[in-house]
Each structure stands twice: as structure tokens, then as C-alpha cells.
Amino acid sequence: MANSNITKPINQLTQTNPNIKEYRCPYCNRILFKGNVKKINMACQHCQKFIKADEHELLNIQTDKT
Secondary structure (H helix, E strand, O other): OOOOOOOOOOOOOOOOOOOOEEEEOOOOOOEEEEEOOOEEEEEOOOOOOEEEEEHHHHHHHHHHHO
16 A cells, blocks of 8 residues: 655755854853853753853853953
């Protein structure tokens, strides 16, 4: 029994938008998320440390470590 209505899934590559920033944990330096935010209050899913910062604080921490 051949069913011609079944199609194979299409694998689309995710294109990155250059306007979307990559935010990293200031403690373990692993990626938290990608996006555009003004403030974050969250726990890192990797090291479980709480992060409370605004966009400028996060970006300054990242540039200091590089």
C-alpha cells in the first residue's frame, strides 16, 4: 500500500539575523539565549546562578572577558 500523500519533512537551515544579539552567562560564559532585551532576571540553565542585569551590563561583561 503506497500512500502518495505522505511527504518527507523539509530541513530548513536557520539563518541568523545580524541584529539579534547573543547573550552569555557572566559566570560560566555559556550561551543563555539570542534576542534583543532591555533587562533580564533569570537563572542560568547551565550553572544555576541567578543573573539580574540590563543589556549594557551584560554586553560590558562579555567584552571584558574577551
